[in-house]
Amino acid sequence: MTTATPAVSFAVTEEQRLLRATVRELVTARATSERVREVMLGDDGYDRDAWAELAQTGLTGLTIPERFGGAGASFAEVAIVIEEAGRRLLPVPLLSSAVLGTEAVLAAGTEQQCAALLPAVAEGATTLALAHLDQRGGLTSEPGVTARRDGGDWVLEGTAGYVVDGASADLVVTAAVSDDGLLLLVVPGESAGLARRPVEVLDLTRPMATLVYDGVRVGDDARLAADDAIVALHRALSAGVVAIACEQVGGASQMLEMTTAYARDRIQFGRAIGSFQAVKHRLAELLVQVESARSTAEHAARVLAEGDREELAIAAPMAKSYASEVFERASADGIQLHGGIGFTWEHDAHLYFKRAKATKLLLGSPSHHRALLAEVLGL
Amino acid sequence: MTMDERTLVTERIDKLLASHPPATTPEREFWGAQFDHGLAWVQHPEDFGGCGVSPRWQAEVDRRIVEAGGSVRNRYLNVLGIGMGAGTLMAHADEQRQRRMLRPMFTCEEIWCQLFSEPGAGSDLAALSTTAVKEGDTWIVNGQKVWTTLAHLATWGLLVARTDPDVPKHAGLTYFVVDMQADGVDVRPLYQITGEAEFNEVYFDDVRINDDMRVGEVGQGWAVAMTTLMNERVAIGSNVAPRGSGAIAHALEAWRQHGGDDPVARDQLLRYWVEAEAQRLTTIRAGEARKSGTPGPEGSTGKLHWADLNKAITAFTIDLLGAEGMTYPGGYEFTRPDETANRAESPHKAFLRARANSIEGGTSEIMKNILGERVLGLPGEPRVDKNVPWREVPRS
Numbered sequence A: 001m002t003t004a005t006p007a008v009s010f011a012v013t014e015e016q017r018l019l020r021a022t023v024r025e026l027v028t029a030r031a032t033s034e035r036v037r038e039v040m041l042g043d044d045g046y047d048r049d050a051w052a053e054l055a056q057t058g059l060t061g062l063t064i065p066e067r068f069g070g071a072g073a074s075f076a077e078v079a080i081v082i083e084e085a086g087r088r089l090l091p092v093p094l095l096s097s098a099v100l101g102t103e104a105v106l107a108a109g110t111e112q113q114c115a116a117l118l119p120a121v122a123e124g125a126t127t128l129a130l131a132h133l134d135q136r137g138g139l140t141s142e143p144g145v146t147a148r149r150d151g152g153d154w155v156l157e158g159t160a161g162y163v164v165d166g167a168s169a170d171l172v173v174t175a176a177v178s179d180d181g182l183l184l185l186v187v188p189g190e191s192a193g194l195a196r197r198p199v200e201v202l203d204l205t206r207p208m209a210t211l212v213y214d215g216v217r218v219g220d221d222a223r224l225a226a227d228d229a230i231v232a233l234h235r236a237l238s239a240g241v242v243a244i245a246c247e248q249v250g251g252a253s254q255m256l257e258m259t260t261a262y263a264r265d266r267i268q269f270g271r272a273i274g275s276f277q278a279v280k281h282r283l284a285e286l287l288v289q290v291e292s293a294r295s296t297a298e299h300a301a302r303v304l305a306e307g308d309r310e311e312l313a314i315a316a317p318m319a320k321s322y323a324s325e326v327f328e329r330a331s332a333d334g335i336q337l338h339g340g341i342g343f344t345w346e347h348d349a350h351l352y353f354k355r356a357k358a359t360k361l362l363l364g365s366p367s368h369h370r371a372l373l374a375e376v377l378g379l
Numbered sequence B: 001m002t003m004d005e006r007t008l009v010t011e012r013i014d015k016l017l018a019s020h021p022p023a024t025t026p027e028r029e030f031w032g033a034q035f036d037h038g039l040a041w042v043q044h045p046e047d048f049g050g051c052g053v054s055p056r057w058q059a060e061v062d063r064r065i066v067e068a069g070g071s072v073r074n075r076y077l078n079v080l081g082i083g084m085g086a087g088t089l090m091a092h093a094d095e096q097r098q099r100r101m102l103r104p105m106f107t108c109e110e111i112w113c114q115l116f117s118e119p120g121a122g123s124d125l126a127a128l129s130t131t132a133v134k135e136g137d138t139w140i141v142n143g144q145k146v147w148t149t150l151a152h153l154a155t156w157g158l159l160v161a162r163t164d165p166d167v168p169k170h171a172g173l174t175y176f177v178v179d180m181q182a183d184g185v186d187v188r189p190l191y192q193i194t195g196e197a198e199f200n201e202v203y204f205d206d207v208r209i210n211d212d213m214r215v216g217e218v219g220q221g222w223a224v225a226m227t228t229l230m231n232e233r234v235a236i237g238s239n240v241a242p243r244g245s246g247a248i249a250h251a252l253e254a255w256r257q258h259g260g261d262d263p264v265a266r267d268q269l270l271r272y273w274v275e276a277e278a279q280r281l282t283t284i285r286a287g288e289a290r291k292s293g294t295p296g297p298e299g300s301t302g303k304l305h306w307a308d309l310n311k312a313i314t315a316f317t318i319d320l321l322g323a324e325g326m327t328y329p330g331g332y333e334f335t336r337p338d339e340t341a342n343r344a345e346s347p348h349k350a351f352l353r354a355r356a357n358s359i360e361g362g363t364s365e366i367m368k369n370i371l372g373e374r375v376l377g378l379p380g381e382p383r384v385d386k387n388v389p390w391r392e393v394p395r396s
């Protein structure tokens, strides 16, 4: 049972301050409401121009070591980028490629495999996705894909559900059950026998796909071979969980700011609606919660950066469960406090509301994460 | 600069601990020596219990003292003096008063109380009606204060009184230090829902205060009172305890003994554990931001978050106790304690005492107004008492 008080620091370096300012500027310019909507209703899957600009700025391969062409930064920096992108719902594959896919390759790939795969990922030329769930997306069930040996190759069969950016990814890191146990295989998105069906998603800014593997054949070098695939998958998913919490903090902050601004401007009964306590107090409560959610997410990102696995087992589920509920409340209150305009398609509030609900359920609901935490704390 | 401060503070602590080993020095003598070494409140100047360094070093001083077996419980015993009075006197009192009063405050030889609230003026402090009328060099005070914590032990009181009823309410106030033993001061216990009387009613009947006990200018009482309240809210909201301590420790204990396997209760317990930790981390983050000179909104949310959460967790703990939750072990003792019970030992007492958290030091509703208006920049409410002489404002 781990209940010792960890040493905690929230110190921000000058570089991190600068990084945040740079990313905020870039994201604000790129992720206009108009552009986000264009991408979410288009066929590209993500904003390729924005992704190219992120790549030029070195933000698509932040945690990739320099010897593999990346920036060699830590997760504390990734957290900043993800939070800022989350503020504006920038539709790019940061979560799927820069976090889930990259962490899986880094954790499971050999030096050689990393050298072959990651430079193109760092450059933004290749995007990754992670397919690890079964068709129904059950967190506790085995992956829905199996792999069997055929000569020197692997042949994949089955269905992987809820693959984030699964239709647009160039390479899909696929978790598959085999006679040798769990494997992680890098499968090209355009492979013969791989059908990628877009899911009709609640949150249009984050596409998902169902991937049907019908005799997909890859060579043995596609198997990430350095380390235990279960451990590697777990690492990638922990990073994903923390990344989502950071993104949720970004979304919740933005929603709070938007709603506060509206409450200052909107006049009813001859006064700004923000002067009514029913409105003001709700926003003050949100402020309290958003600031606390930020603390949990930043803490988790720092713990991840330091590689403290023991504390991460507490910090990650704590951040994901708390930030999920705060974002959900911030976005729901956001709609309510905007009145009728908040219920229109034209207003952005619903985009945040949908992002909140979808991320709350992505990689485990709050109660799932609290159950994990209960185990760690021995409760 | 910071490096020099570290050396200066460390040297002083070393010297203090060497000359006055906490294990063998009586508490008061130790606190006196701590004051003389400039380590009582490090941010204040030399000779006044400080050494003129950044307040961030105080935590280091306290840590070293506790580590060496010393006590910092004077901060609880004289919470209204050390927590609020000291900052107020340093900012607004004259030097003679500061020299006379700060040291015995720190050693707890003289306990302080805060005479702000009245039956007709709580949240709306500026509406208060206790009057001070000047006669030559003396002020004559009449009126009633209420909820005055530790007044039964106090040597001195921080008093706000109305000196001009004909101007708008904030403009007619003046701040004094009053001798609680003076003729005409009557302190009566007020028993709380715990059965104890931490607080009191205080009546003033022609109490005489010399003009040199005035703090700040005549009519400037509101500004001085704000200094006191800001110190109070920071003091309440910025205490960082270890992970899993305080109210949540009681909840965990109750769960282990009575919880069984109710999944709904477990989920709720975890929810509170997470929120308590989130609040704790935010307090740490706020402290760091304050130290590095970049304070943000996280610095203002502590009091409100802690108060409401503490209430919720202590109430949930009683639920976990099941039938035992219907008891009050030890019974209600109608005592007048010598410190406030915020660190209550039993979950039963903690549950009752916590009801005050969202009332004392500014109610949660008032805190939300402040966050909404000062941090989020939302407009205030229309005021019916603005620019109206206090005399003409409706009061209960």
Ligand SMILES: Cc1cc2nc3c(=O)[nH]c(=O)nc-3n(C[C@H](O)[C@H](O)[C@H](O)COP(=O)(O)OP(=O)(O)OC[C@H]3O[C@@H](n4cnc5c(N)ncnc54)[C@H](O)[C@@H]3O)c2cc1C
Pocket: A277, B080, B113, B114, B115, B116, B117, B119, B121, B122, B123, B124, B146, B147, B148, B149, B150, B199, B356, B359, B360, B361, B362, B363, B364, B365, B366, B369
């Ligand atoms: C344990 C304890 C110790 C205390 N110790 C001291 C002390 O040592 N010295 C001292 O001077 N005082 C002390 N107080 C008093 C405390 O500061 C007041 O109780 C508090 O400010 C509230 O004032 P009130 O009790 O008059 O309530 P009221 O101000 O009458 O409030 C009643 C209710 O109305 C709400 N309300 C009032 N105004 C507004 C508004 N504008 N908007 C929304 N809601 C509003 C309040 O939030 C509250 O819920 C203590 C109180 C407690 C409980």
